[in-house]
Amino acid sequence: MTEERAQMPSPDPPSSKGQEAQRTFNKITDYYDLMNRLMTLGRHAVWCRDVAARTRVPSGGRMLDVATGTGVIALAALKKYPNSTIHAVDFSDRMLTEAASKPGASAIRWQHADANDLPFGDEFFDAVTHGYLLRNVDDVERVLAEQYRVLKRGGRVVILETCPPQGLLRYPVTLGVRVLIPLLGQVVARDRESYAYLQKSTLGFMTPEEVVAILRRVGFASIAWKKKFFGTHMIISAEKQ
């Protein structure tokens, strides 16, 4: 199996939602890690380690972190599976530059790529991960189908994503997210607008059940999920059979 797709067609430019995400993430790179720590009260790093652990990459295997951002999941995976090859892609060059400057990052293969058209051959990876990707794409099914394509049979996808809070916590948590995220963005990063976008995409995304239904349609099985952080985050894992 070759790493690059032979005769790759030139990828489509990012879609409208993709363009907004690309602009936003290129803009907020400098404050990304700090803001993430503040917005999740330090839990983001723990969830990324959890995501890495759930991939169960075999020794000598290959893992891909899509929409790697500043590389937190990719670096956690490298620590957990030092004998594996970790690839990490993103369509924000500023995020990739930041990720590649972190300690230990030189062992990871960083690459510019759009999640809609991954530049890898079929069945190349033992595991695929991503954090906070799906709410930024126009076509969730296409992006998950692309991940299914590059996974080997028996390979796992592990997803970290936000979800709209439900039940009793729905109203207080929604209000907290609406007020706190743009406020933190204004005070810490001096950029209320970008964090208003993040707040909107967080509350507007799918429930775990909706993502699971798409994973099933794409062909994934053995699907498991759990919610985190007052029902605002989810970790979902699934297997290609």
Ligand SMILES: C[S@@+](CC[C@H](N)C(=O)[O-])C[C@H]1O[C@@H](n2cnc3c(N)ncnc32)[C@H](O)[C@@H]1O
């Ligand atoms: C919120 S950040 C998440 C970064 C990292 N995964 C984490 O958990 O901290 C979302 C990242 O997804 C990237 N992204 C969004 N849509 C993408 C796409 N279609 N292809 C590649 N990267 C994308 C953005 O550039 C950004 O770096």
